[in-house]
Amino acid sequence: MSEPINHSTELLDDDLVAYLDGQLDEATARNVEEWLSRDEAARLRLRHLSKSWDLLDQLPRIAVDETFTRTTMAVVTTSVANELMQQQAAVPSSRRRRWIAVAASVVLAGLLGFVVSLLILPNPNEPLLVDLPVIQNLDQYRDSDSVEFLQLLKQKGRFTEEDGNAPE
Amino acid sequence: MLEVRDDSATAFEELMRRYQDRLVTVLEHLVGHREQAEDLAQDVFLRVYRSRKSYIPGSKFSTWLFTIANNAASNSRRSRSRRKEVNVDSGASLSTGAFGIEQMAQAASGFMPARLADKAEMRDIVREAIATLSERQRMAVLLCKFESMSYEEIAEAMEMTPQAIKSLLSRARGNLREVLEPYLDSGSRERLQSNEGN
Numbered sequence: 365m366s367e368p369i370n371h372s373t374e375l376l377d378d379d380l381v382a383y384l385d386g387q388l389d390e391a392t393a394r395n396v397e398e399w400l401s402r403d404e405a406a407r408l409r410l411r412h413l414s415k416s417w418d419l420l421d422q423l424p425r426i427a428v429d430e431t432f433t434r435t436t437m438a439v440v441t442t443s444v445a446n447e448l449m450q451q452q453a454a455v456p457s458s459r460r461r462r463w464i465a466v467a468a469s470v471v472l473a474g475l476l477g478f479v480v481s482l483l484i485l486p487n488p489n490e491p492l493l494v495d496l497p498v499i500q501n502l503d504q505y506r507d508s509d510s511v512e513f514l515q516l517l518k519q520k521g522r523f524t525e526e527d528g529n530a531p532e
Numbered sequence: 533m534l535e536v537r538d539d540s541a542t543a544f545e546e547l548m549r550r551y552q553d554r555l556v557t558v559l560e561h562l563v564g565h566r567e568q569a570e571d572l573a574q575d576v577f578l579r580v581y582r583s584r585k586s587y588i589p590g591s592k593f594s595t596w597l598f599t600i601a602n603n604a605a606s607n608s609r610r611s612r613s614r615r616k617e618v619n620v621d622s623g624a625s626l627s628t629g630a631f632g633i634e635q636m637a638q639a640a641s642g643f644m645p646a647r648l649a650d651k652a653e654m655r656d657i658v659r660e661a662i663a664t665l666s667e668r669q670r671m672a673v674l675l676c677k678f679e680s681m682s683y684e685e686i687a688e689a690m691e692m693t694p695q696a697i698k699s700l701l702s703r704a705r706g707n708l709r710e711v712l713e714p715y716l717d718s719g720s721r722e723r724l725q726s727n728e729g730n
Binding site: 367377380381382387396409412413414416417419420422423424425426427428431432435436437439440441443444 | 541544545548549552553557560566571573574576578582593596637646651654655658659661662665673676677678682683698699701702703705708709711712713715716
């Protein structure tokens with residue numbers, strides 16, 4: 365009379381199958397062997413599992429012919445060649461895109477430099493613009509022959525006026 | 533494989549010759565059709581070549597190959613079902629073998645004539661038994677039986693845990709045992725032998 369098994373059939377099957385496949389650790393394998401020694405039903409189950417597994421040896425092993433090898437190599441070669449062609453076809457447009465990007469960068473850098481120079485560098489024409497009222501009436505100021513008179517005009521701000529009202 | 537990684541076509545051909553029979557064998561028993569299995573195998577080798585740079589040196593090539601094969605087979609099955617190419621006439625049977633599930637049920641109930649169980653027919657019965665498994669069970673069984681892979685290797689190839697593979701294989705083997713039981717202790721071998729003797 366075999367002792368009752370504490371494991372469910374499913375769990376027992378898991379371990380029986382793994383035992384047959386040699387996939388159990390030593391301790392679990394020993395447990396399974398212990399069950400088997402005590403339980404005739406488990407032994408029968410193991411035998412059936414093993415025999416049904418052996419029946420799978422009836423399935424034929426396939427040997428492909430040379431045509432398969434050649435066709436497969438051709439498929440791989442063609443596919444790789446197509447990929448290469450696509451890559452090569454994509455090169456001019458990518459090169460064009462690169463040139464456009466470079467040109468745009470140069471133009472943008474130029475514009476930026478121009479704006480920065482306007483903001484940072486002094487305007488060489490600025491002193492001339494400031495002195496324009498004096499320059500416009502320089503001949504008349506020269507004729508005055510009096511430094512005091514010119515200083516008086518400067519104090520009155522006549523040299524900064526743009527209307528060019530020269531002394532009479 | 534390292535030479536293939538470095539773009540050697542000769543090495544790739546050599547590698548293919550070494551594994552093509554094993555791959556087609558597993559795929560044929562997985563999908564049940566020789567032509568489809570060969571198409572899939574070509575696809576697998578193409579994928580291998582394309583992803584050669586991602587091969588990690590030192591890893592087992594056959595595990596990597598069957599990971600790709602498993603993915604290719606799953607994709608193929610999904611696209612087949614999307615295209616609804618299921619042959620309605622063939623019913624639930626996946627195989628082109630001589631027997632259907634109904635005949636197997638008959639056999640299991642003892643009504644199958646003994647003369648049917650000769651060696652070739654036994655092969656068909658085993659094929660049908662395999663066809664009753666789910667695709668995942670079938671793949672696990674085939675990798676275990678034909679490739680002698682460990683549970684860890686099967687788990688890696690099928691992107692599952694070893695524990696899940698243990699349960700999957702247990703259920704698969706339980707199903708096989710159930711279907712093939714009439715041909716086991718009840719004297720299938722003896723019956724086969726006596727038929728071959730006649």
